[in-house]
Amino acid sequence: MGKKEFVVFGLGRFGKSVALTLADSGCEVLVVDDNEEKIHDIAEYVTYAVKADVTDAETLSTLGLRNFDGAIIAIGENLEASVLVTILVKELGIPYVLAKVQTDTQAKVLKKVGADMVVFPEKETGIRIANKLVHGNFFDAIELSTTFSMMELDALPEWYGKTLSELDLRAKYDINVIGVKNRGKFNFNPTAEEIIDRDDILVVIGRNETLSQLQNH
Ligand code: ADP
Incomplete structure (x- = not known):
């Protein structure tokens, strides 16, 4: 069995830690962000780091995403971009799409357009820590x-x-x-x-x- 391949869109705190952990676990990881510095900083730790706007369908179509095992959408507050990229990766047939959201409305919208799972990292960490206390x-x-x-x-x-x-x-x-x-x-x-x-x-x-x-x- 080959290595699992993941694509991470957005290198904020969440996207970056997911990307680095996947790479550390031996997965092939492609990351996309439009911030040059973030791409530069992570490049040596992942398989492929691409500076691009995730809403740029033309660039995304050159990345060979079709056979990836999963996509992580972590572009923060930009709901429109998250919606577009979710639709795009689902159309490409990526079997598992996980999106980071901040509100219930965002969660609803992204599920509707095909996200397999949505996570609220701050909210979920808060609940876990409170339960631990x-x-x-x-x-x-x-x-x-x-x-x-x-x-x-x-x-x-x-x-x-x-x-x-x-x-x-x-x-x-x-x-x-x-x-x-x-x-x-x-x-x-x-x-x-x-x-x-x-x-x-x-x-x-x-x-x-x-x-x-x-x-x-
Ligand atoms: P966190 O809360 O996990 O730190 P942020 O919302 O701060 O996440 O980070 C979002 C990341 O997504 C940033 O690195 C930003 O450059 C990137 N990003 C936002 N919109 C786009 C876009 N349209 N194309 C590419 N990258 C984007």
Whole structure:
């Protein structure tokens, strides 16, 4: 399988961090921005950096975007430009188009013209941080469904020195332990004889309410 290819339109704080992270993860990344300095600054870190106005359909048509896996539209407040480029990349058949928006109206418009996903980075980060302040690290969990999550859980003091079999967390809390971490070492798929030590971190899957209760124990 070849490397995944993404195009990022707009190199504000959001677009730039998405582009650099994708490149860091080994993806091919093409970036487009009409600001010369931003293009110059990022050029050595991405596959291809193009100075262009994203509404310039002619230039965009020369970029060979047809086979890209995804497009990220991060041109900020310019709704008209975001709409145009969303329509253009969808017409080219790019399967996944993600757009950054600031308001519900922008979200509605961009979805209507074909964006597969819209994100509100400031709003979403604000919610995540507030949840973290209230619930500790609970919201660092990976949500598996609306009911279940996978998360890291500090071993409770009453668990120290006991085996997983003795603790019987599956029966008691309906949670599954899929790994145990201790000082950087990760024991994947522990056996029933695994003894839980002080400072162990359990990687578990369970119901959100249960996990939240155990986290705040
Ligand atoms: P953030 O809030 O993530 O920092 P900004 O709205 O500040 O994002 O940044 C938007 C980026 O999009 C800027 O780098 C700007 O140069 C670029 N941009 C805006 N309009 C266009 C356009 N029509 N063509 C190309 N780039 C654009």
